[in-house]
Amino acid sequence: MAIEYKSLDELKLMRKAGLLVAQTLALIKSSIKPGITTLELDQIAEKNIRDGGGIPSFKGYHGFPGSICASVNDEIVHGIPGERVLQSGDVISIDCGAIIDGWHGDAAFTYVVEPVDTNDLRLSSVCEGSMWRGIAAAKVGGRLTDISYEIEKYINSQGKYGILREYGGHGIGSEMHMEPHVLNYGRKGFGAELVVGMALAIEPMITLGTERMRVMADKWTVTSVDGSRGAHWEHTFALMPDEKLFVLTALDGGREKLAELGVEISTLIS
Ligand code: MG
């Protein structure tokens, strides 16, 4: 499968899906509290996506039953929403995707339920920081692994974390998972050339322990082998025709977080 390059009009359509994902994740974040089940969060997400004119892309994807992935504590990604009740101090990662007019958005965040443990909070912020640095490293004329390199470099500069090897980011557009695969580690200067019209989902997954993971008997939930807690952050961004970035699944297009890293976002869409 070749890489799909999008026109400005197509990227504007992708923004609609991305914005719906952003709004849905914001709603879930504000709903997380001790006592709520992951299934209730899933129902909130599905309703918001459908009310917004979208289709939850996860639902039915290779048989996945939920509209979100909800992964708690030693679950790192792909947790199935269910009767699990959130407890104080839990670390939860929510991943969500939506389709509008055939175009996809995909994003995730990690949240620590109060009272927060400092190490858990740091785990999440290191993961988030690596995602933003990876996105900020995407420059027209550069190479795909420039992103991978920045993600790994930042994580390793912050302490000892396990970086999952089996999963990574991906191209996205008329399908959720497209070429190219984006590693969360590696040397820079390799892989596809970064050009205008590319849209990528960047999604580092890390643990407080080692990178060793396993898939549970439900065939979905990915947990750490050593029982350590995990974090997962994701955004979908595009390389715009003005050669600037725009984060399609961020409410502000990534303006604030990328400005902190010295990167100005595109003004071709909002
Ligand atoms: Mg995702």
Ligand code: MG
């Ligand atoms: Mg993804």
